[in-house]
Amino acid sequence: MLNLLGLFERGRSHCDGVSRRNFLKVGGMAAGGLSLGQLLNLEAKQGVGSSNKAVINIFLPGGPSHLDTFDLKPDAPKEVRGEFNPISTNVPGMQICEYFPRLAKLADKFSIIRSICDSEGQHSSYQCMTGRTRKDANNAPAGGWPNWGSWISRIKGSRRGMPANVSLVYPTGANWDKTGDGGFIGPAHAPMQLVEKDPNKRVSNMTLEGISLDRLNDREGLRSSLDNFRRDVDAKAEMEGLDSYNEQALEILSDSGLVNALDLGKEDPKVLERYGVNDPTYQRDGAPKMIRNFCVARRLVEAGVRMVSLNYSRWDWHGGDGMNFPRSREEFPLLDQGLSSLIIDLHERGLDKDVAVVMWGEFGRTPKINKNNSRDHWPQTSFAFLAGGGMRHGQVIGATDKQGGFIVDRPVRFQEVFSTLYHCLGVDPRAHTVTDAAGRPHYLVDPDVNPLRELI
Numbered sequence: 001m002l003n004l005l006g007l008f009e010r011g012r013s014h015c016d017g018v019s020r021r022n023f024l025k026v027g028g029m030a031a032g033g034l035s036l037g038q039l040l041n042l043e044a045k046q047g048v049g050s051s052n053k054a055v056i057n058i059f060l061p062g063g064p065s066h067l068d069t070f071d072l073k074p075d076a077p078k079e080v081r082g083e084f085n086p087i088s089t090n091v092p093g094m095q096i097c098e099y100f101p102r103l104a105k106l107a108d109k110f111s112i113i114r115s116i117c118d119s120e121g122q123h124s125s126y127q128c129m130t131g132r133t134r135k136d137a138n139n140a141p142a143g144g145w146p147n148w149g150s151w152i153s154r155i156k157g158s159r160r161g162m163p164a165n166v167s168l169v170y171p172t173g174a175n176w177d178k179t180g181d182g183g184f185i186g187p188a189h190a191p192m193q194l195v196e197k198d199p200n201k202r203v204s205n206m207t208l209e210g211i212s213l214d215r216l217n218d219r220e221g222l223r224s225s226l227d228n229f230r231r232d233v234d235a236k237a238e239m240e241g242l243d244s245y246n247e248q249a250l251e252i253l254s255d256s257g258l259v260n261a262l263d264l265g266k267e268d269p270k271v272l273e274r275y276g277v278n279d280p281t282y283q284r285d286g287a288p289k290m291i292r293n294f295c296v297a298r299r300l301v302e303a304g305v306r307m308v309s310l311n312y313s314r315w316d317w318h319g320g321d322g323m324n325f326p327r328s329r330e331e332f333p334l335l336d337q338g339l340s341s342l343i344i345d346l347h348e349r350g351l352d353k354d355v356a357v358v359m360w361g362e363f364g365r366t367p368k369i370n371k372n373n374s375r376d377h378w379p380q381t382s383f384a385f386l387a388g389g390g391m392r393h394g395q396v397i398g399a400t401d402k403q404g405g406f407i408v409d410r411p412v413r414f415q416e417v418f419s420t421l422y423h424c425l426g427v428d429p430r431a432h433t434v435t436d437a438a439g440r441p442h443y444l445v446d447p448d449v450n451p452l453r454e455l456i
Contacts, residue, residue, distance in 0.1 A: 052159070053425040054301035055389070056342075057148065057309045058294070058359040059128045059169070061176035061286050062316030065365035065375050066383040067404045068328055070096050071114045073367075080367045080403045083325045091394045099332035102340035108394040109343050109352070110387040111455060115398025117411035119363040121379030123316070124175035128360055129309060131418040131445060141436040146183030146190075148418055149307030151444045152425055153189035154434050160304030162258055167191035168293050168310035170199065173285025179309050184436040191309060194262065199280040199288045261303040264292060271295070271345065276337040286314020289331075291338035298345050301355050306425070315361055319372020324365075343387050356389025356424040358417060367405040381407050384417050389424035391455040415445040416452055423451040 067073060072086040072095065086095035089107030096104055096112070103110070120133040127133055132145045149165035158164045169191075171177050182190035260266055272295060279289040289312065297308040313331060317324045339359065346352045364382035365375035381400055387393065398410040422429040422444055430450065433441035 052354045053156075053356075053389075054306050054308070054354060055149075055152075055356045055358065055421050055425060056294075056297045056301060057128070057307070058297075058339075058357065059125050059176075059309065059311045060313065060315045060359065060361040061125065061172060061174070061311050062123070062314050062361065063363045063365060063377060063382070064315040064361045065324065065328070066114065066381065066400075067365055067367060067375065068097060068324065069100070069332070070112045070383050070385065071400060071404055072097060073402065073404050076367070076403050079369050082369060084328070094394070094396055097332060099329065100336040102336045103343075106340055106343050109347065110357075110385060111391065111393045111395050111397060113384040113386070113397045113412050113417070113452075114381070114400055115407045115409065115411050116360070116364075116382045116384055116414065116417075117380075117407055118413045119379035119382055121363055121377060122175070124362060125169070125178050125311065126175065126180060127362060127414055129178065130180045131415045141184040141440065141442060142438065143182075143184035143186070143436070145180070146185045147180035147309075148421075149191055149309065150180075150182045150185045150189040151432075151434060152306055152422070152427065154185050155427055155432055156306060156425070158304070159306060160257065162261075162300075162304035163192040164306045165189060165191045166300060166305050166308055167193045168195050168290075168296060168308060169193075170195055170287040170290070170311055171197045172282075172287050172311065172314075174316070176286065176311055176314075184442070185434055191307070195293075199278070199290055257303050261299045261305070262296060264295065264299075267295060267299065271341075274337075274341045274344070276334050276341075279334075283314040286316070287311040289313045289334060291334055294338045294342045295345070298342060298349075298351075298355075302349065302351065317374050318376060319370065319374040323372060324369070324374035339385075346388050352388045353390040354388075356391065356421055357385075357387040358421060359385040360417075364404075367403040378405070380405060384412070386417070386420075386455065389421070391420070391424065393455075395454060397452065397454050412452065413449065415449045419445045419449050420451040420455055423456055 067080075068082055068084055072084060073081050074086055075081070085098045087098045087101065087104055088095055089104040091107040094107050094112075096107070118133075120127060120135065122134065124134070129147055130145050131148060132140075136145060147165065153164035156164065167179050169177050169179050179191050182188065264272060272292065275295045276291045278292050282288050291312070293310050293312070297310060300308050312335075315331070317327045342357065343352075346355050346357070361382060363377055363379040366378045368375075370376055381404070398412055399408055400406060401408050419429045422432075427444070429444040430447070433443055435441050
């Protein structure tokens with residue numbers, strides 16, 4: 001959590017009840033109880049904080065259908081091919097669903113993997129957030145395997161005073177909100193949670209541990225509190241006792257970079273309109289359709305965050321809770337609008353070489369349509385969508401058979417995608433290690449896993 005206002009320490013407090021100790025505190029999952037000044041000190045000692053690289057990880061809870069999005073089979077029997085037609089993109093020979101016309105014009109700026117092969121078949125975000133399966137937990141070091149961003153938070157540290165690893169993942173059912181924590185790397189590097197259950201609190205729908213942005217964005221009140229705080233500690237000659245890192249922490253909190261990044265009221269209205277309109281309604285146990293969080297994610301990485309995780313909507317359509325094709329007609333156009341806007345945004349701002357985007361779900365869908373005009377779970381194959389990151393785009397990696405049920409070319413593992421993303425961040429996953437409490441070094445991915453040669 002980020003504590004700026006309204007904090008109290010029994011026996012000692014300054015402006016608005018803010019104690020000198022608590023004023024500098026960044027706690028909870030964000031920093032494991034370390035003060036911001038302590039974190040800055042650690043960063044300086046480790047020489048971190050200089051890279052501009054970042055990744056946005058978009059998780060589609062429930063298992064989106066590969067057959068109806070990016071791996072259509074128009075020549076298959078009707079009970080397999082479904083109701084949608086493929087359309088051509090601006091890359092010759094590359095086709096996607098007709099409900100993604102905006103993305104079709106940008107195909108040279110992204111790549112599709114049609115052959116993710118090692119889904120464990122569980123309704124959980126864990127594999128898309130760690131690269132590991134639940135079975136891997138049996139071989140984990142004490143503390144468990146960390147969230148994907150925790151590795152980079154530990155190796156690269158923070159940038160521009162922003163938390164390195166943040167989460168826009170809404171609380172859901174079905175384990176679709178399990179980002180993983182810091183694992184053996186420690187709570188200081190766990191993702192900092194920036195959203196809560198109720199997405200209606202503000203246009204930008206962000207709160208920091210119950211402190212609303214309306215309160216934090218009262219700039220005059222914040223400046224007044226800071227001025228009063230400085231005058232108070234100066235009068236007591238306490239400012240001299242603050243080391244340089246605590247002074248730097250004061251400057252970071254005064255600047256409110258994180259708060260500004262979360263405030264979509266500061267975004268160009270024309271850019272924001274391009275993303276579409278949020279729908280804060282929860283679909284049973286899924287996430288709300290907060291499509292403008294794609295823009296929030298861009299603002300966060302632009303401000304200095306290295307790793308952003310988010311979940312979007314609900315993609316588990318068996319029939320009783322929404323049939324596959326009617327729901328797809330509702331969901332695909334909004335996803336097309338939001339994702340294409342993110343890609344355009346990154347390119348227009350010159351961020352496409354530095355910021356990588358990955359979008360995926362936990363598994364694919366059955367080739368044969370069931371009696372409810374829907375598709376069931378199918379872990380045998382699924383897709384991943386990649387953009388930015390300085391990768392070579394405009395290509396399809398891997399292939400499935402004529403009915404989209406089994407991989408016939410270039411099977412790709414989840415860890416290979418993460419290895420590629422780490423490479424985009426300037427970290428060699430085959431060379432960098434992080435040491436656990438017992439002194440054992442661990443690679444970011446399994447030693448036999450390499451980045452995807454097609455992309456780097």
